[in-house]
Amino acid sequence: MSDVILQLEHITKSFDGKMILDDFNLEIGRNEFVTLLGPSGCGKSTILRIIGGFVRPDKGRVLFEGHDITMLPPEKRNVNTVFQKYSLFPHMSVADNIAFGLKLKKKSSSYIRDKIAYALRLVNLEGYDDRDPLSLSGGQQQRVAIARAIVNEPKVLLLDEPLGALDLKLRHEMQRELIKIKKEVGITFLYVTHDQEEALMMSDRIIVMNKGIIQQAGDSKSIYDEPQNAFVADFIGESNIIDGIMVKDLLVNIQGVDFPCVDTGFGENNPVDVVIRPEDLEIVPQGQGYLTGQVISVIFKGAYYEIKVKVDNYEWMIQSVDPAPVGGFVGLTIDPDNIQIMHKPVRDDEEVARDE
């Protein structure tokens, strides 16, 4: 993080009186793969559009390599965007689409020819030069859009949910390819998505956002393993989020039972949110484990069973490779390491998103 390429300082933006971004700050390092992750309407795309120059912030500055570019029009910025809807020029061939930016920069025709060939090879579309972009599949169109942006050698590539319109299998394929492309061209990627799996898989650093506010920033593992509030825990992967009382350091009371845990510093007898990932819960015979409950449903999900166990009024979700008998009573146990304690939300953006 010593070599910062892009800085957003105190960015504030509202549309029609609705606050989208409120004092948003972000630093992005050179060659970093940063993902803005959040539900739709959380302001992540607005950040991209502010960096691209399509939206002017109400307050705050955008610094690019230390220079203030807040007022610069999009055509004068050394960033390029890959749009969600590809946005290929329908009246130009694939090659002309890719050459668009280079021709405007008055590059020589031999340079442009080489660049087109290089870019098409990079995105696995060799020989597609003369094709009509609208005759290509969605995945191919997005590859062209990526090639069209990359040939300009931007210092930062902005990707606005570039895989959102693709089907699941193609999306996974393109994710791997994007990582490969990123390695090869060695530029900074700022990626926007609402797909947490995509974010976890590709990013060096994830910025989880809700309601225009950063909820948590960190690498994939820390975001997944140590969510800092209920929103992050709920948004990243599936979670059991339940009320608990921190009895004292290293001991939390859930549903009237004391669980040993590894968290400290939450005070004594303080209400907290407890997050337990479904794959961390273990089903044991009745009478063993911390909790006892009745199995109310078992769904086969391919790699695992999704089992719901009702303990008092709470339905625990458990992922297990072994099924359990529906209606039977079982015990639940958990490793202290896998209990994640969080403060109760103080603002509404930290709460679990209700309608997503």
Place this chain on the structure above:
Amino acid sequence: MNENEVRTNKRPFLSGPYFIWIIAFTVLPLIVIFRYALFDGNGHFTLSNIAAIFSSSINRKALWFSLEIALGCTAFCILLSYPLVMALKHLGLSKRGFSLFIIILPMWMNFILRILAWQMILSNNGILNLLLTTLGFEPVRIANTPTAIMIGSVYDYLPYMILPIYTSIMEINEDLIEAAKDLGANSFTVFCKIILPLSLPGLLSGIVMVFVPSMTSFVISDILGGGKLQLIGNIIEQEFMISNNWHVGSGLSVALMILVLLSMAFTRKRTADGKESLVW
């Protein structure tokens, strides 16, 4: 696809009224016109009625003048339409609708009335010269000149150019314009490389809708040309109404139709390889 075909063919009688309309008001009149054009008064086959468009110097002059007016009018309409549509595009949605309404409004007034109004404005003692002399300028003599006919034609046909161009430009996805800017295009380049080429279908239908009627009109030149400046439409009108020579009149009409079809051939070719369907 097959299913659709079956379904669309299920109620062919629905197209009946249009079919009757086309036969009665397009096909039959055309047959009559061709019948008059291709035969002389004695019922003998001849091409001289059609060739008449080139054979007399008056006709040649009128044809050439028509072409000048039509080309000029089309060119002016294009030059006026694009800046206007681009201005409309950048207006807010509500203002845009109102502005478009204002532009279309004159089309709801009688065509002859509009031209008569221009006669009042442009005549030597008209409103324009009154304005000019009040402001201390020399009066201008526009009435009964090609300029007057051109002004009247442009005024009359401008909406027919604006509307298709407006439609095609509004259909351009804003994402494409942003993508072009993102790749380094300024507003002028965006217009030349994105907006203009993508509005071509609208431009072409605009050209068809302006060029053809301005080429064949005779009312505008009658009223604003003072009867001295003759377009080919005036010649045809006179053959029918004054000379009572329906054969030559029809021949000239057919010749004009062929010329218009030829001049429009390029728009048709465009349709063949483009995806947009034009007026025809």
